[in-house]
Amino acid sequence: MKMVRLLWHDYRYFPYERGLAKREARALFGRAPQEDPDGLALQGACECEDAPSRLTYFKAALAGQVLVVPDQAKLEATGNGNGSAWEPARQPIPSLHRQCTRYSAHGLHEYRGKFNPQVVRAIGNLLRLEPGAWVLDPFCGSGTTLLEAAHIGWNGLGVDINPLAVLIANAKIAAFNASPDEFDRECEALAKRHDAAVDGLDCQEHLPEHGYLQKWFPLPVLRKLNAILHAITSTRPAPLQDVFRVILSDIIRDVSFQDHADLRIRRRKDPAQDYPAVELFLETLRAKVASVVRARKHIQPKEGAIQYAIFGDTRDIYSVTWPVTARRRFQAFDAAITSPPYATAMPYLDTQRLSLAILGLIESRELRHGEKRLIGNREIQDNERLYLEEELRTNAAQLPENASRFCRHLLALADDPKHGFRRRNVPALTYKYLADMGSMFASTHRVIKAGGGYALLVGRNSTTLKGKQVLIDTPALLADVAQSRGWRLEETLTFETYHRYDVHQSNSIREEALIILRAN
Numbered sequence: 315m316k317m318v319r320l321l322w323h324d325y326r327y328f329p330y331e332r333g334l335a336k337r338e339a340r341a342l343f344g345r346a347p348q349e350d351p352d353g354l355a356l357q358g359a360c361e362c363e364d365a366p367s368r369l370t371y372f373k374a375a376l377a378g379q380v381l382v383v384p385d386q387a388k389l390e391a392t393g394n395g396n397g398s399a400w401e402p403a404r405q406p407i408p409s410l411h412r413q414c415t416r417y418s419a420h421g422l423h424e425y426r427g428k429f430n431p432q433v434v435r436a437i438g439n440l441l442r443l444e445p446g447a448w449v450l451d452p453f454c455g456s457g458t459t460l461l462e463a464a465h466i467g468w469n470g471l472g473v474d475i476n477p478l479a480v481l482i483a484n485a486k487i488a489a490f491n492a493s494p495d496e497f498d499r500e501c502e503a504l505a506k507r508h509d510a511a512v513d514g515l516d517c518q519e520h521l522p523e524h525g526y527l528q529k530w531f532p533l534p535v536l537r538k539l540n541a542i543l544h545a546i547t548s549t550r551p552a553p554l555q556d557v558f559r560v561i562l563s564d565i566i567r568d569v570s571f572q573d574h575a576d577l578r579i580r581r582r583k584d585p586a587q588d589y590p591a592v593e594l595f596l597e598t599l600r601a602k603v604a605s606v607v608r609a610r611k612h613i614q615p616k617e618g619a620i621q622y623a624i625f626g627d628t629r630d631i632y633s634v635t636w637p638v639t640a641r642r643r644f645q646a647f648d649a650a651i652t653s654p655p656y657a658t659a660m661p662y663l664d665t666q667r668l669s670l671a672i673l674g675l676i677e678s679r680e681l682r683h684g685e686k687r688l689i690g691n692r693e694i695q696d697n698e699r700l701y702l703e704e705e706l707r708t709n710a711a712q713l714p715e716n717a718s719r720f721c722r723h724l725l726a727l728a729d730d731p732k733h734g735f736r737r738r739n740v741p742a743l744t745y746k747y748l749a750d751m752g753s754m755f756a757s758t759h760r761v762i763k764a765g766g767g768y769a770l771l772v773g774r775n776s777t778t779l780k781g782k783q784v785l786i787d788t789p790a791l792l793a794d795v796a797q798s799r800g801w802r803l804e805e806t807l808t809f810e811t812y813h814r815y816d817v818h819q820s821n822s823i824r825e826e827a828l829i830i831l832r833a834n
């Protein structure tokens with residue numbers, strides 16, 4: 315009898331990954347796999363020819379004498395930490411020490427809150443998305459979904475309200491689409507060019523808001539950053555300029571007075587007079603370019619598919635100015651895949667304040683206003699809290715009964731003179747978050763095909779009110795809200811994660827949930 319054997323990687327898996335692996339095998343091969351000593355086995359011949367190459371969680375698929383290394387395994391094999399030069403002629407099946415999440419252009423920038431790229435491919439398999447499918451990421455952040463779309467051959471469009479996120483996402487796509495020779499050559503040309511520029515330039519030419527930046531960088535560093543930005547302007551083709559700017563923006567925290575460990579912008583305790591900005595930039599640049607070039611040895615951009623991130627507010631997706639190529643598809647996305655912000659989200663703009671200023675993406679005085687437009691933003695004044703509490707009591711946003719009751723429960727618990735402003739704000743912020751997510755669900759529902767899937771990966775959080783810990787079951791609340799806005803809940807899968815490679819941290823388990831919805 316014929317059989318297909320799927321082989322596990324040599325690295326450690328989270329339990330949820332093995333669960334997803336079984337599900338994607340069933341979705342791709344059309345039958346349930348069985349446990350096998352080194353992986354999973356499927357009885358019968360492999361009818362869907364490209365199923366093995368589309369797998370996420372296996373290092374190889376064996377059908378008789380035929381061996382297939384999935385595209386994902388090839389990509390991970392080219393990532394840092396896995397031996398940079400995987401040669402199929404010498405080693406037909408890659409042997410990886412750790413799961414790599416920064417392969418190809420995923421490591422271009424360490425945007426906070428990125429999600430695991432493997433999960434995007436696996437979700438696509440569960441939703442049975444074929445190459446050529448149209449996929450939306452309504453909170454695309456730094457473009458993890460879009461870059462996976464480029465690797466797989468989906469058309470991917472993303473929306474984000476943080477201009478830096480949009481720049482990073484488009485830069486990742488440009489890096490992957492660039493000709494590897496050209497990319498290498500431009501990287502070396504830039505390394506040579508910046509030297510000539512350092513001395514001859516006044517440090518303000520390419521740096522907006524010089525006064526503001528002087529508070530956050532030593533003057534010699536500003537001069538170097540200015541020279542690098544100047545050298546970047548001669549890079550051709552033009553889309554590579556943004557790739558290099560994004561790489562620069564990823565190191566500027568290290569050469570500033572900003573405390574590296576703090577998400578908020580706070581000053582270092584031990585500021586220096588100067589930092590080796592040029593050396594750090596060039597080292598980072600070469601490593602990041604090399605990662606993309608290695609990936610391109612094995613995986614090529616798929617013709618005819620486009621990926622694109624756009625600045626906009628996903629609560630009102632119709633107001634977004636879509637590119638012409640995308641407009642035709644406007645109401646016909648096959649699916650959406652995203653990791654949305656949490657109820658009291660990360661301060662995405664504040665955290666990246668220096669990058670936003672250096673690249674001229676947002677003026678420092680606009681930051682507060684920009685941050686307020688983010689869903690999950692936790693900065694509210696007392697008068698806004700009182701206004702939101704009034705809306706919460708009357709359920710002005712027409713949240714479903716469970717969600718509305720939970721917000722009223724929080725309001726009752728928060729009413730304690732011992733609470734500081736952060737705790738007092740919890741009910742209003744939770745209500746505002748759910749109302750905003752309700753608008754987002756209604757808005758995305760208008761652009762996804764009937765029956766199309768929507769997968770959201772989101773965590774549970776908790777807060778302490780009146781001395782008691784209160785669980786905010788965001789996935790369950792969101793599933794309720796989605797159902798009141800035109801979506802049907804297909805299932806919720808729980809993902810337990812912990813620090814995979816650090817034994818000392820392995821006790822700190824984090825729990826996230828993957829919600830899968832279908833458009834009614």
Ligand SMILES: C[S@@+](CC[C@H](N)C(=O)[O-])C[C@H]1O[C@@H](n2cnc3c(N)ncnc32)[C@H](O)[C@@H]1O
Pocket residue numbers: 425426427428429452453454455456457458459473474475476479626627628629652653654655662687688689690
């Ligand atoms: C968890 S992050 C997404 C990260 C992304 N999956 C990645 O891998 O980089 C959530 C994103 O939602 C964005 N966001 C928050 N409110 C938004 C809104 N109203 N419209 C569009 N994007 C928004 C934030 O700027 C942030 O980039």
